[in-house]
Amino acid sequence: MRLILLFYLVFYTFLAGVFCLTMYVMLLTLDDYQPTWQDRLATPGMMIRPKGDALEIVYRRDKTESWDSYVQVLNNFLAPYNDSQQAMNNDACVPDQFFIQEDSGEVRNNPKRSCQFNRTVLDQCSGLKDHTYGYQEGQPCVLIKLNRVIGMKPGKNGQSPYVICGAKKEDADSIGEIMYFPPNGTFNLMYYPYYGKKAQARTTSHSRIPNLSLSLSMCVNYSQPLVAVKFMNISFNTDVNVECKINSNTITEFSERDKFAGRVSFKLRIDTE
């Protein structure tokens, strides 16, 4: 009986030891700053703001309360982009080229700096001149962002990727003219590559305490570049299914594994009475 107990004690201690050793070796191979595996994200996803539950923007033009929440979402989302904030936190970078901040060997060049994306760049969709972002006039603005992919360089030869929006076939006549801000709907190359939350944070710490990720994310100065699209003459009282795509000379348009990569679709409907 004693022998059996002893056996199990030794046996389980041994198993625990093997487990710890494996874990330790695994952790050694992980890079703090860059995920080891992220190939699924080679083509980034896109998202819109404001975004309802089902990627729908539906409202009645004459009912303030039906679009006011969209305006609030945009106000909150764009607050960190105020020019004064950007000037305080971020660098004025050289446009149309990547903002490369390499590490030299083992020495981390951290924290990484981030580039200014001024709210005023969004012009008619900045919410500064037109406080309702066009919702009141029935010419709403929708913001588009690319999901962050660490290390991605979307574009080459100084050509920035750009957003292009259109209607699904049956709605082609109802979408009307679309304006893009910044002009041509480009995501300037200077906002890439993104080095990750940890590298781009204001303070770097080497602790792995969960609480840290929260505090770090609030200190990150990186402002994702945005493209605003404004629907100038969209038909009222009808559903318009819009699809926006990213166009770039390095991002493949159709990813075989994920047909939602590099594009976002949403429904827009403005009722008048």
Ligand SMILES: *[C@@H]1O[C@H](CO)[C@@H](O)[C@H](O)[C@H]1NC(C)=O
């Ligand atoms: C940003 O600017 C808007 C409009 O001028 C202002 O209402 C808002 O309080 C500002 N937000 C911050 C965080 O500075």
Ligand SMILES: *[C@@H]1O[C@H](CO)[C@@H](O)[C@H](O)[C@H]1NC(C)=O
């Ligand atoms: C952003 O706005 C600030 C304040 O007006 C200005 O100093 C800065 O040059 C602007 N940055 C860019 C990239 O336009």
Ligand SMILES: *[C@@H]1O[C@H](CO)[C@@H](O)[C@H](O)[C@H]1NC(C)=O
């Ligand atoms: C972040 O912004 C703060 C000012 O709010 C600035 O002191 C700091 O240097 C910035 N850090 C980085 C990495 O850009």
Ligand SMILES: *[C@@H]1O[C@H](CO)[C@@H](O)[C@H](O)[C@H]1NC(C)=O
């Ligand atoms: C927009 O695109 C056109 C044609 O491709 C180009 O001539 C123009 O310089 C671009 N404008 C900006 C601000 O990049």
Ligand SMILES: *[C@@H]1O[C@H](CO)[C@@H](O)[C@H](O)[C@H]1NC(C)=O
């Ligand atoms: C997170 O850490 C800060 C100190 O950096 C501490 O004041 C705070 O109470 C912690 N929050 C939680 C939820 O542990």
Ligand SMILES: *[C@@H]1O[C@H](CO)[C@@H](O)[C@H](O)[C@H]1NC(C)=O
């Ligand atoms: C707006 O769209 C309607 C069709 O929906 C068209 O008849 C009209 O000419 C357009 N107006 C402008 C200014 O493009």
